[in-house]
Amino acid sequence: xxxxxxxxxxxxxxxxxxxxxxxxxxxxxxxxxxxxxxxxxxxxxxxxxxxxxxxxxxxxxxxxxxxxxxxxxxxxxxxxxxxxxxxxxxxxxxxxxxxxxxxxxxxxxxxxxxxxxxxxxxxxxxxxxxxxxxxxxxxxxxxxxxxxxxxxxxxxxxxxxxxxxxxxxxxxxxxxxxxxxxxxxxxxxx
Numbered sequence: 001x002x003x004x005x006x007x008x009x010x011x012x013x014x015x016x017x018x019x020x021x022x023x024x025x026x027x028x029x030x031x032x033x034x035x036x037x038x039x040x041x042x043x044x045x046x047x048x049x050x051x052x053x054x055x056x057x058x059x060x061x062x063x064x065x066x067x068x069x070x071x072x073x074x075x076x077x078x079x080x081x082x083x084x085x086x087x088x089x090x091x092x093x094x095x096x097x098x099x100x101x102x103x104x105x106x107x108x109x110x111x112x113x114x115x116x117x118x119x120x121x122x123x124x125x126x127x128x129x130x131x132x133x134x135x136x137x138x139x140x141x142x143x144x145x146x147x148x149x150x151x152x153x154x155x156x157x158x159x160x161x162x163x164x165x166x167x168x169x170x171x172x173x174x175x176x177x178x179x180x181x182x183x184x185x186x187x188x189x190x
Contacts (some may be wrong), residue, residue: 007031008051015040015059024048031073039063039080062092069189 001022007029014037015030026048041051044064046066052066063083066072074080074087092136179181 001025002048003027005029010034012036014038015043017042020045022046027051029053030057031076033057035059037061063087063089073109076079 002024004022004025004027004172006083007035008031010029011033013035015035017040017181019025019028020040020042023046025046027050028043028046029051031053032055035054036059036060039054041064043049045131049066049070051071053073055073058079059074059077060079063074063080066084067090068084068086072084072087074089083089095112163165
């Protein structure tokens, strides 16, 4: 394939890495889409590329270096830098935070962490509510404890360590502890 025209299709996300398999590509039109993220460096390695149009997307970062004979268009991408000098783009600045990022992003875990925190707070306020109710009714009941009166924290920690998915373990253990507490309290209130 020599000519690939994908302009004006409202494609989203990153430019597909599968394009690097099209080694005979001469003309690549990716303009007027909603591509985002960094411009893949492999675009500069396409050996027969003559024309590359990346205009009017949401691309960011460094423009790949291409041969001087390649026509490259990047208008309408406000967060790009570097690349071929004839583009007259700002020099790319790498921040120290970019260099330090090696691990996975915490963004995907944020809803899970918020959910676990919410469940913990909900359980806390429910226990306070039940304690106040017990004081008013002068009823006694026990939380999930061993015969010696110790809370099952060691069992909870063992479950957490043995699990391959600690988030599911925490949620499961919290649900089991809350359920066990509720069942015992309900039995003692009757």
